[in-house]
Amino acid sequence: MSRQFYDDFADALRSGDHEAARPYLERPGHAARLAVYCNNVASSAIEALRAAYPVVNALTGARFFSPMAKAFWQSGPPRTRSLTGYGSGFADFVDGYQPARTLPYLADIARLDRAWLEAHLAADASPCRPGQMAQLPPDRIAALNPGLHPSARLLCLAWPVHGIWQRHRSGRSEARRVTLAPKAQGVLVWRPFGDVRSVVLDPGSVRFIASLDEGQSLAEASEDALIQHAGFDPARAFEAALTGGYLSGDALP
Amino acid sequence: MALPDTSPVAGISLKPEHFRSALEARADGLWFEIHPENYVSEGGPRLRWLDAIREVHPLSLHGVAMSLGGPDRPDPHHLANWSRLVDRYEPVLISEHLAWSALGDVWFPDLLPVPMTQTALDIFCRNVDIMQTALGRQILIENPARYVRLEGDGDEADFLAETVRRTGCGLLLDVNNLYLGAQNIGFDVQDWLRRIPADAVGEIHLAGHEADTGLGEHLLIDTHGAPVAKPVWRLFETVIALIGPRPTLIERDTHLPAFGQLMAEREQAARRLASLGTTTVAHV
Numbered sequence: 001m002s003r004q005f006y007d008d009f010a011d012a013l014r015s016g017d018h019e020a021a022r023p024y025l026e027r028p029g030h031a032a033r034l035a036v037y038c039n040n041v042a043s044s045a046i047e048a049l050r051a052a053y054p055v056v057n058a059l060t061g062a063r064f065f066s067p068m069a070k071a072f073w074q075s076g077p078p079r080t081r082s083l084t085g086y087g088s089g090f091a092d093f094v095d096g097y098q099p100a101r102t103l104p105y106l107a108d109i110a111r112l113d114r115a116w117l118e119a120h121l122a123a124d125a126s127p128c129r130p131g132q133m134a135q136l137p138p139d140r141i142a143a144l145n146p147g148l149h150p151s152a153r154l155l156c157l158a159w160p161v162h163g164i165w166q167r168h169r170s171g172r173s174e175a176r177r178v179t180l181a182p183k184a185q186g187v188l189v190w191r192p193f194g195d196v197r198s199v200v201l202d203p204g205s206v207r208f209i210a211s212l213d214e215g216q217s218l219a220e221a222s223e224d225a226l227i228q229h230a231g232f233d234p235a236r237a238f239e240a241a242l243t244g245g246y247l248s249g250d251a252l253p
Numbered sequence: 254m255a256l257p258d259t260s261p262v263a264g265i266s267l268k269p270e271h272f273r274s275a276l277e278a279r280a281d282g283l284w285f286e287i288h289p290e291n292y293v294s295e296g297g298p299r300l301r302w303l304d305a306i307r308e309v310h311p312l313s314l315h316g317v318a319m320s321l322g323g324p325d326r327p328d329p330h331h332l333a334n335w336s337r338l339v340d341r342y343e344p345v346l347i348s349e350h351l352a353w354s355a356l357g358d359v360w361f362p363d364l365l366p367v368p369m370t371q372t373a374l375d376i377f378c379r380n381v382d383i384m385q386t387a388l389g390r391q392i393l394i395e396n397p398a399r400y401v402r403l404e405g406d407g408d409e410a411d412f413l414a415e416t417v418r419r420t421g422c423g424l425l426l427d428v429n430n431l432y433l434g435a436q437n438i439g440f441d442v443q444d445w446l447r448r449i450p451a452d453a454v455g456e457i458h459l460a461g462h463e464a465d466t467g468l469g470e471h472l473l474i475d476t477h478g479a480p481v482a483k484p485v486w487r488l489f490e491t492v493i494a495l496i497g498p499r500p501t502l503i504e505r506d507t508h509l510p511a512f513g514q515l516m517a518e519r520e521q522a523a524r525r526l527a528s529l530g531t532t533t534v535a536h537v
Contacts, residue, residue, distance in 0.1 A: 013365075033437075034401065035467070077361070084290065084291060122297065
């Protein structure tokens with residue numbers, strides 16, 4: 001059987017229209033059976049997305065989520081041999097998905113779900129601990145550029161949805177009407193030890209953490225944040241980074 | 254890693270929902286099987302759970318994405334992921350399917366039908382060989398769940414037997430697939446069993462199937478979403494009476510029941526295996 005068979009079969013799977021594969025059947029009357037394959041392929045992708053974006057699914061409902069996930073899959077099927085981590089572009093897709101245009105904050109919910117998943121799957125690593133810094137003189141500490149823990153994901157959201165997202169994520173959500181207005185919100189999502197954590201950041205801390213992520217030293221990152229946000233408190237931000245465990249434990253003396 | 258010294262007799266496919274129960278479960282010959290595709294992350298709790306479970310129970314790796322029956326060579330990145338998992342978990346058995354699921358760099362997460370022609374056989378054997386060479390181990394190949402016959406399809410048992418002969422791979426005999434394939438496309442199960450090389454069978458799978466919602470009993474679907482059906486248990490008895498006992502696994506993927514229910518099904522398999530003598534890993 002030629003390459004054409006695989007190409008035509010793949011077309012049938014993508015479109016869900018099994019006519020393209022009918023000529024390859026010994027009994028053309030069995031064409032309806034090809035729906036088994038079409039359904040399996042689409043539903044595997046849809047269910048993987050549902051598991052990866054649980055709060056998007058919870059807020060929109062399964063009947064809204066499924067066609068949205070299917071449309072995403074048709075525009076970008078898995079290109080690795082695993083559904084673990086599939087759907088990296090889903091938030092941007094949601095942003096442009098016409099039926100979701102009345103839910104402009106939904107893409108930010110998807111960004112939080114995605115950050116949670118990436119933190120969950122990231123390499124295991126010990127974060128920098130307060131005790132490791134205690135021995136060092138202050139000027140040595142200021143010159144360190146520890147970088148972020150490998151699980152850390154810094155988000156700058158357009159809508160302040162972290163609270164809503166977190167309540168759903170932890171199963172503490174109750175049905176109630178929430179009024180939302182667009183307002184920037186910085187969020188850090190990371191997994192210092194066993195469980196994924198998240199925290200809302202003030203704008204200075206967002207700048208501080210973004211600078212550390214770019215490889216700047218603690219002194220440079222503090223200065224940078226202070227220039228842009230006069231109210232920024234470097235000592236408090238540093239303390240929060242250490243106790244929270246979102247600095248990398250590597251590259252320390 | 255200290256490895257358990259028990260030989261696999263009757264096992265269960267492992268789901269994250271059952272990690273704690275699996276870790277705590279104790280039974281002679283109990284083992285667990287995973288899909289390596291679900292464990293390709295760099296880190297995270299899932300790998301840690303598997304580390305812990307591996308210390309008490311044997312593990313097997315059962316792949317669904319190598320697309321050995323596809324026109325392309327096995328994906329080097331996916332082979333590397335497999336190698337990493339084989340090194341980390343030292344599985345007692347490893348297996349893949351007579352199926353395809355990838356074309357170019359696009360993966361279709363399902364087990365798609367391979368045309369059973371001479372050309373396809375050549376490509377399939379090449380790919381099995383590449384995978385075995387990359388892992389430095391024999392793999393078992395599972396017989397497919399058949400829903401349609403493709404134009405030019407030859408005999409499935411012959412296709413599998415020839416693959417074993419050419420590549421030195423073993424077979425994973427999925428009794429549910431055998432049963433529903435016979436129902437769906439009509440082939441003689443007894444003839445199939447006579448024609449596969451019995452010594453090459455290194456593992457048996459048991460699973461539940463469901464009738465297609467549209468086509469009814471005319472089409473049985475390998476959903477892994479129900480308990481093992483009575484006729485499949487009977488066919489299992491026929492199989493082990495004919496070829497002898499083999500490590501046997503209960504597969505369940507959807508409508509996941511409580512862990513205890515799967516242990517009870519696994520116990521049913523273990524009882525049937527014991528009544529036919531000691532289970533041995535096939536020497537192939």
